[in-house]
Amino acid sequence: MGLGGPCRGTRAPRSQGTPPPMTPGSSMPPYMSPGQDVKSPFLPDVKPNMNSLPPPTGNPSDDLRLTFPVRDGVVLEPFRLEHNLAVSNHVFQLRDSVYKTLMMRPDLELQFKCYHHEDRQMNTNWPASVQVSVNATPLTIERGDNKTSHKPLYLKQVCQPGRNTIQITVTACCCSHLFVLQLVHRPSVRSVLQGLMKKRLLPAEHCVTKIKRNFSSGTIPGTPGLNGEDGVEQTAIKVSLKCPITFRRIQLPERGHDCRHIQCFDLESYLQLNCERGTWRCPVCNKTALLEGLEVDQYMLGILIYIQNSDYEEITIDPVCSWKPVPVKPDLHIKEDPDGPALKRCRTLSPSHMILPSVMEMIAALGPASSPYSSLPPGGSSSTPDYPSQAGSGYSSQPGFSDFPNAPGTPTLLGSSLRDHPLCPIRLTCPAGS
Numbered sequence: 387m388g389l390g391g392p393c394r395g396t397r398a399p400r401s402q403g404t405p406p407p408m409t410p411g412s413s414m415p416p417y418m419s420p421g422q423d424v425k426s427p428f429l430p431d432v433k434p435n436m437n438s439l440p441p442p443t444g445n446p447s448d449d450l451r452l453t454f455p456v457r458d459g460v461v462l463e464p465f466r467l468e469h470n471l472a473v474s475n476h477v478f479q480l481r482d483s484v485y486k487t488l489m490m491r492p493d494l495e496l497q498f499k500c501y502h503h504e505d506r507q508m509n510t511n512w513p514a515s516v517q518v519s520v521n522a523t524p525l526t527i528e529r530g531d532n533k534t535s536h537k538p539l540y541l542k543q544v545c546q547p548g549r550n551t552i553q554i555t556v557t558a559c560c561c562s563h564l565f566v567l568q569l570v571h572r573p574s575v576r577s578v579l580q581g582l583m584k585k586r587l588l589p590a591e592h593c594v595t596k597i598k599r600n601f602s603s604g605t606i607p608g609t610p611g612l613n614g615e616d617g618v619e620q621t622a623i624k625v626s627l628k629c630p631i632t633f634r635r636i637q638l639p640e641r642g643h644d645c646r647h648i649q650c651f652d653l654e655s656y657l658q659l660n661c662e663r664g665t666w667r668c669p670v671c672n673k674t675a676l677l678e679g680l681e682v683d684q685y686m687l688g689i690l691i692y693i694q695n696s697d698y699e700e701i702t703i704d705p706v707c708s709w710k711p712v713p714v715k716p717d718l719h720i721k722e723d724p725d726g727p728a729l730k731r732c733r734t735l736s737p738s739h740m741i742l743p744s745v746m747e748m749i750a751a752l753g754p755a756s757s758p759y760s761s762l763p764p765g766g767s768s769s770t771p772d773y774p775s776q777a778g779s780g781y782s783s784q785p786g787f788s789d790f791p792n793a794p795g796t797p798t799l800l801g802s803s804l805r806d807h808p809l810c811p812i813r814l815t816c817p818a819g820s
Contacts, residue, residue: 449574450661452677453497453538459569461496462552466503467560476552478567485547493577496545497570498552499538500563508566509663510536515558520544521551534663541567575657578677579638582653586680593685594707597648601705605646622704623648624712627690630669631655639686642668642675648703650686 461478468474480488488494498518499510518525523544528537541552552567573581588596600606606623629636629652639650649670656675660666668675689701693711700712 449576450658451493451572451574452578452657452661453495453664454571454573456494456569456571460566461569462565462567464564464566466564467554467556469559469561472557473553473555476554476565476567478550478552480545480547480550482547485545488542488545493571493573494542495570495572496541496567497538498541498565498567500560500565503562503564507665509534510538511563512536513556513558513560513563515556516560516563517555519553519555521546522553537662575654575661578657579654582677582680582682586678586682588681588683590685590688593683597685597703597707598705600646600648606648622702624700624702625649625709626700627693628699629655631659636686636690639683639690641670641681641683642673643679643681644673645671645675647671648686650683653680653682656680 462476465476488496498520499508500512500516501508502511505511512527512529514529516527518527518539520541521544525539525541525544527539528535530536541550554565597606625648627635630649631651632655634652634655636650636652638653640653640656641647641650645668647670651669656669659669666674666676685707689709693701696711697714698711699714701709702712703709
């Protein structure tokens with residue numbers, strides 16, 4: 387069947403553009419343990435009420451998931467359809483061990499997608515005439531309302547041990563597009579949150595040091611750096627407590643490692659934003675903010691916990707990291723109460739007055755059976771060490787595959803690449819068509 391249009395070859399080299407981020411390894415070191423939390427007797431006990439994550443549904447397919455290519459996981463190299471060929475078959479083999487591993491792991495998938503050959507990011511884009519079936523089972527392609535909302539196909543539920551056939555049917559020339567089949571790691575947002583809290587929580591003392599350094603160098607937007615005759619005069623700046631992604635109160639304050647601003651965004655919202663289209667750019671400064679370079683700001687988290695039951699939308703923070711809430715209205719007419727909480731008097735608080743949650747408390751509160759922070763005790767716990775080191779956390783790094791916990795109840799897979807585990811023996815036949 388003739389389809390018209392310029393003729394192209396059936397094979398294409400893999401895109402030379404910047405690939406999507408791999409499941410992060412341990413290129414960024416975890417932060418080490420600081421000293422004991424500094425607690426002030428005049429601060430009230432605070433119980434965070436952070437219900438940003440719904441409880442797990444029990445069905446892994448219902449969980450929001452991120453998608454990362456697995457190193458050495460390409461099953462069918464990127465290929466073009468043969469010109470003037472309306473129906474083409476593309477065959478790949480799965481050994482029994484591979485199939486069993488795929489079915490055992492809810493966070494592993496076989497992803498099949500189509501993308502425009504000029505798209506360096508390889509974003510999914512299905513021509514309107516393309517139809518796909520796998521092992522004689524027709525699949526529904528989600529194209530959404532525009533070209534940026536197309537979704538890849540996930541094939542493991544229609545695959546079988548041994549020979550598998552992808553059949554592609556077209557009614558118009560698709561020479562401008564490439565197709566690829568690859569193994570991907572799809573951890574749930576919840577499991578990634580747990581991993582980031584273990585490995586990328588920036589201790590409050592480090593946060594304070596970083597903010598002071600950025601103030602003094604003038605790299606924070608709105609701060610001119612050292613000025614005045616004495617070289618130290620600066621004014622405090624306002625920081626929003628709302629996430630620039632959702633415009634709702636931040637629950638888990640986050641920045642990229644290379645960000646130079648105080649403003650944070652909400653970690654869960656950022657992960658959700660990158661679930662389907664992983665651009666991984668800071669919503670504040672637009673710098674690259676890959677998963678392995680994210681930093682959870684413990685100092686800002688302490689501020690958010692402290693004022694969680696208030697209506698404040700902003701705080702001011704000065705060059706020594708003292709902060710105070712900005713009244714929602716210019717004149718609140720709040721009566722000064724010398725015995726009342728500092729917050730109600732809009733008092734400036736220094737870093738030494740902060741009650742900070744321990745990392746173990748935060749991780750426990752993010753567990754699968756509870757909403758985040760709902761069970762976090764007030765003011766931290768003295769029974770468990772704060773910020774345990776990597777060696778004592780029981781958290782094993784798996785370079786090149788999974789630096790974040792797998793879905794609850796699933797076995798741990800693998801080493802540094804597919805050559806180290808049962809997914810190695812993927813065998814390919816007829817990669818371009820048959």
